[in-house]
Amino acid sequence: MTVAMETIRSLRAVTPQNTIIEAQHVGQRFTADNGTELTVFDNISFNLYEGEIVAILGRSGAGKSTFLRALAGLVKPTSGTVKYRGEALTGPNPGIALVFQTFALMPWLTVQDNVELGLKARGVPRAERTKLALDAIDMIGLDGFESAYPKELSGGMRQRVGIARALVLRPDALFMDEPFSALDVLTAENLRQEVLKLWSSEQRSIKSVLMVTHNIEEAVEMADRVVVLGSHPGHLIADVRVDLPRPRDRHSVEFEAMVDRLYAILTGQASQPTQQAEALSPSASLTNAPVTDASVTDASDLQPAKTIEKIKEHPLPNATPGGLAGLLDVVAEHPHGIDLADLASALSFEVDDLFPLVDAGTMLRVIVVRDGHVQITEAGDSWHKADILRAKQVFASLAMEHAPLVHNIEHALRKSAEGKLRGELMLDLLRARYANDEAHQQFAIAVEWGRYGELFDYDADDDLLSLDEANKGE
Numbered sequence: 001m002t003v004a005m006e007t008i009r010s011l012r013a014v015t016p017q018n019t020i021i022e023a024q025h026v027g028q029r030f031t032a033d034n035g036t037e038l039t040v041f042d043n044i045s046f047n048l049y050e051g052e053i054v055a056i057l058g059r060s061g062a063g064k065s066t067f068l069r070a071l072a073g074l075v076k077p078t079s080g081t082v083k084y085r086g087e088a089l090t091g092p093n094p095g096i097a098l099v100f101q102t103f104a105l106m107p108w109l110t111v112q113d114n115v116e117l118g119l120k121a122r123g124v125p126r127a128e129r130t131k132l133a134l135d136a137i138d139m140i141g142l143d144g145f146e147s148a149y150p151k152e153l154s155g156g157m158r159q160r161v162g163i164a165r166a167l168v169l170r171p172d173a174l175f176m177d178e179p180f181s182a183l184d185v186l187t188a189e190n191l192r193q194e195v196l197k198l199w200s201s202e203q204r205s206i207k208s209v210l211m212v213t214h215n216i217e218e219a220v221e222m223a224d225r226v227v228v229l230g231s232h233p234g235h236l237i238a239d240v241r242v243d244l245p246r247p248r249d250r251h252s253v254e255f256e257a258m259v260d261r262l263y264a265i266l267t268g269q270a271s272q273p274t275q276q277a278e279a280l281s282p283s284a285s286l287t288n289a290p291v292t293d294a295s296v297t298d299a300s301d302l303q304p305a306k307t308i309e310k311i312k313e314h315p316l317p318n319a320t321p322g323g324l325a326g327l328l329d330v331v332a333e334h335p336h337g338i339d340l341a342d343l344a345s346a347l348s349f350e351v352d353d354l355f356p357l358v359d360a361g362t363m364l365r366v367i368v369v370r371d372g373h374v375q376i377t378e379a380g381d382s383w384h385k386a387d388i389l390r391a392k393q394v395f396a397s398l399a400m401e402h403a404p405l406v407h408n409i410e411h412a413l414r415k416s417a418e419g420k421l422r423g424e425l426m427l428d429l430l431r432a433r434y435a436n437d438e439a440h441q442q443f444a445i446a447v448e449w450g451r452y453g454e455l456f457d458y459d460a461d462d463d464l465l466s467l468d469e470a471n472k473g474e
């Protein structure tokens with residue numbers, strides 16, 4: 001190794017002095033309303049260092065916000081420890097300030113009063129408060145709006161107030177929880193650039209930024225390091241360095257390659273796990289990992305915990321059969337496959353908007369995704385080419401084979417005396433493994449898939465699931 005390289009290494013060396021936050025084996029459990037225990041995330045170890053922007057990337061429900069709140073000292077983890085500058089947290093983390101997705105401004109206070117609020121709580125004298133607030137307001141481009149009330153401001157301006165309110169506290173680390181998700185595309189992009197500009201300015205006081213996002217492109221645009229969380233429960237699957245030069249060009253080959261790589265990690269499709277992913281979780285399996293045939297063939301009963309476990313491990317993605325057929329139409333136009341980024345832009349969506357459809361397609365084996373490249377399978381092709389009646393049959397047999405919950409409901413109905421069961425019964429079983437809202441969502445998706453495949457139907461008025469007439473004879 002050359003001396004120059006060694007010097008670079010030692011400059012980058014991680015020392016206790018530049019470690020801002022250290023989380024070790026942190027886990028979070030909650031007891032749901034019905035008394036069942038919900039593990040939101042488990043055994044996450046993570047350090048935040050000076051000089052970096054880190055994105056925590058994961059799907060909705062992976063536990064990202066709860067993890068951020070644990071690092072912020074706003075919730076106490078049920079296992080593991082969080083330290084700030086070497087000291088274990090016993091309450092709110094004194095070194096961070098938080099920017100919320102929903103801005104969380106006080107509507108009855110002016111911009112300036114909103115920004116001063118945290119300083120007031122810290123007992124900072126009025127004259128100093130005013131000066132610090134005006135500086136922060138200037139820094140984020142809000143000068144002239146000091147006396148405005150939140151309702152007079154656009155969403156983008158409100159989030160600027162949210163950022164100023166955090167900056168004014170001069171935190172060691174700025175925490176941002178999906179800060180741009182509530183904004184329209186252009187405003188969000190504009191504000192991302194502002195934050196990056198602030199980050200690279202000479203007079204910045206913050207030493208690190210930690211942001212939660214479900215948006216892969218946003219993570220690649222902003223972060224020096226992307227920490228990927230898998231779901232059910234949340235767990236660390238990769239810690240990926242993003243070394244692209246700034247400003248980053250979303251259309252460059254390198255940018256798109258990084259998006260594809262993170263996509264592959266996030267969906268468990270990485271053909272070669274990254275070094276980090278391997279080290280952190282050799283068996284990283286995500287909820288949409290392909291269902292093995294064995295996992296459904298013995299789903300022979302309504303009740304056993306094993307069956308429920310399979311259903312939990314392979315939740316139905318929130319996609320409709322019609323939407324999936326539409327996706328296949330587009331993918332089928334590309335016999336050699338298409339990059340997800342191109343597919344997303346062909347449909348004018350962002351890559352992560354495609355998640356449920358791509359997950360559903362992967363679960364049913366009508367597409368395969370490798371390293372961000374999606375291709376139609378033989379099964380997909382026969383569904384795509386079939387007429388409507390035949391398409392329903394193909395879908396039904398794929399769902400029966402690869403979607404445990406659909407299989408389970410069909411099987412239970414077939415075993416019941418008159419081919420009928422109460423929906424509440426299914427919901428209660430689902431609630432044993434899912435939070436209430438999720439149980440309802442899973443039930444609704446299963447009914448939609450069952451109906452389309454003419455496997456079973458659901459009458460909401462009578463709360464009755466029944467085998468479809470067309471499916472009774474077999």
Ligand code: ADP
Binds near residue numbers: 032038061
């Ligand atoms: P993400 O930010 O990745 O979308 P969240 O951290 O918001 O995920 O939530 C993950 C899961 O934790 C959700 O299912 C949510 O309902 C659950 N959860 C979060 N906080 C609580 C709580 N206080 N009580 C019960 N469940 C909770």
